[in-house]
Amino acid sequence: MRHSMAVPVTDVAQELQRLRTEIQQLREIVNALFNAVFEDNEEEEWEPSPDRDDRFHLYN
Numbered sequence: 001m002r003h004s005m006a007v008p009v010t011d012v013a014q015e016l017q018r019l020r021t022e023i024q025q026l027r028e029i030v031n032a033l034f035n036a037v038f039e040d041n042e043e044e045e046w047e048p049s050p051d052r053d054d055r056f057h058l059y060n
Helices: 009-041 052-059
Strands: none
Touching: none
16 A cells, blocks of 8 residues: 655645745846856957868867
8 A cells, every 4th residue: 555645735835936936046146147257258259160171170
């Protein structure tokens, strides 16, 4: 006979809300980091990537 632990629906709802809040905080952190990285790099000029043929020769 299998016994399952019954978790009150209110506990599940509270945990779900807590996780949603944490996910939103993580999204904000990731966005801030992303913006910081790309704002810092706006002043620098990126060299274009080598053509596909050039990359092939670089690695072989």
